[in-house]
Amino acid sequence: DAGVTQSPTHLIKTRGQQVTLRCSPKSGHDTVSWYQQALGQGPQFIFQYYEEEERQRGNFPDRFSGHQFPNYSSELNVNALLLGDSALYLCASSFRGRWQETQYFGPGTRLLVL
Amino acid sequence: GDSVTQMEGPVTLSEEAFLTINCTYTATGYPSLFWYVQYPGEGLQLLLKATKADDKGSNKGFEATYRKETTSFHLEKGSVQVSDSAVYFCALSDDQGAQKLVFGQGTRLTINP
Numbered sequence: 001d002a003g004v005t006q007s008p009t010h011l012i013k014t015r016g017q018q019v020t021l022r023c024s025p026k027s028g029h030d031t032v033s034w035y036q037q038a039l040g041q042g043p044q045f046i047f048q049y050y051e052e053e054e055r056q057r058g059n060f061p062d063r064f065s066g067h068q069f070p071n072y073s074s075e076l077n078v079n080a081l082l083l084g085d086s087a088l089y090l091c092a093s094s095f096r097g098r099w100q101e102t103q104y105f106g107p108g109t110r111l112l113v114l
Numbered sequence: 115g116d117s118v119t120q121m122e123g124p125v126t127l128s129e130e131a132f133l134t135i136n137c138t139y140t141a142t143g144y145p146s147l148f149w150y151v152q153y154p155g156e157g158l159q160l161l162l163k164a165t166k167a168d169d170k171g172s173n174k175g176f177e178a179t180y181r182k183e184t185t186s187f188h189l190e191k192g193s194v195q196v197s198d199s200a201v202y203f204c205a206l207s208d209d210q211g212a213q214k215l216v217f218g219q220g221t222r223l224t225i226n227p
Contacts, residue, residue, distance in 0.1 A: 042218050058214075
């Protein structure tokens with residue numbers, strides 16, 4: 001049973017560029033959440049997708065957007081990259097139908113903005 | 115809003131020492147509480163969780179008890195190993211079923227042989 005997978009593993013971009021990160025949830029999961037983890041910090045919630053719609057959003061600007069596909073996989077898009085967007089981006093999946101369901105995390109995509 | 119505060123690290127111990135990492139939280143309602151562990155270069159792995167007051171979560175020799183009266187969820191292990199070296203994160207999710215996690219800042223643990 002494959003866990004949560006993310007691609008790519010590493011990415012280098014320059015300021016002003018756009019980036020797309022991808023996530024495939026664990027089998028049986030229908031909800032995908034994205035987190036940003038800056039170096040030396042705890043993960044910060046970006047947003048959550050369920051039934052192909054954004055259901056919750058953290059305190060992140062509109063430059064951060066996402067999408068969920070019918071197969072439950074998800075993309076995170078960041079436009080107009082800033083140096084401060086350099087971080088590890090984590091995807092987590094869960095099944096919404098179970099109360100307080102555990103979220104399972106992928107290995108992350110490490111983004112470096114130069 | 116909800117928040118989690120962990121004891122500041124880094125924490126360095128010798129093998130077989132007793133470990134405590136403090137975690138306190140602020141939340142409305144009755145959140146669920148989690149400890150996640152992050153090994154070098156990897157994502158987060160769930161270590162243990164507790165969903166209601168006085169519940170004790172345990173896994174791999176680690177334990178934590180959900181104390182509502184002190185709003186705490188301290189992580190303990192009786193005898194640490196070198197392989198326990200990692201960063202540990204305390205987290206909560208609200209009781210509304212939103213499944214959004216709020217994390218503490220993390221505590222880096224190093225175990226010396």
